[in-house]
Amino acid sequence: MTLQSFLLLGAALFAVGLYGALSQQSIVMLMMGLELMINGLIVAGGAFWYFLAPETADGQVLVLVAITVMALEMAMGFAVVTALFRAREVDLTDEAKDLKG
């Protein structure tokens, strides 16, 4: 159990989440990819606290912020999907790319 092994777990979760966020067509599935990415960040934050700087609580506070962001992201994501679905009956990313450059 070392810093590297924890960071490796974080990187693996981040990469899997990135795959989901890039590839999923359904907006709600895309959000699950984002959740997995934040999950990886949480692992890395906790590992940095324990293995590098356990004296101060900075790492713990960072994890707390990341967990909150995860919950807020889910709430906002579902609200946006609901608004989009009410307005246009759309729940796929490919049907909501009007602003694509």
Add this chain to the structure above:
Amino acid sequence: MAVAFWILAVVSVAAGIVVFVVDSMARATFALLASLLAVGAAFLLIDLEYLGVLIILMMVMEMLIMAVFMIMYMMNPAGLMPMKMVHNNRGAVIISGAVFVLLTAGIFLTSWPQRRGEPPADPTRELGMAIMGSKMLVMMVIGVAILATMISTVVLATHRGRYDRYGEDLKRRRPLDPGPGQGPGLPAAEHHHGHGSCGSPDPREESG
């Protein structure tokens, strides 16, 4: 300890992969829950009892709520049909694989600094003292962010009702979305009923 960590790590990553493999979105939600629970349990191994338990409790509730939404938006109830809804699958695999290789290289090539100090006897107490003391601003900002999210989610998700009335006499409806994919197409008469903002004239429109 090390064995427990590696088991949890494998479970967490495997469950993360399962999220994008299973046919049903509800099952995907519970796979995501398994991934998050494994991370919460891994936190128990590094003295972060409070944060580990917090992750476990919070994510159980969050994923149960998420499952309800998932079922709402599920186009393939119960996973009866194979569901493969991806775009640019190959590109996504390449990009995420490259990111993983890059991160792994960074993890093993960086010379990480030495550990400073030892974990305190009670990290939870340390965290509590920090967020009520030197890190209070962080928690206050989070509080405002939560409030803003609550308000904006309600605003976004509520049905457009009596406040969506435009025009001088408040009889106009919301302008239609000019972009493609605006749901069921309305016939022209219905389309122009009550709004004149799309540019094309409507003989029934009384005043501009």
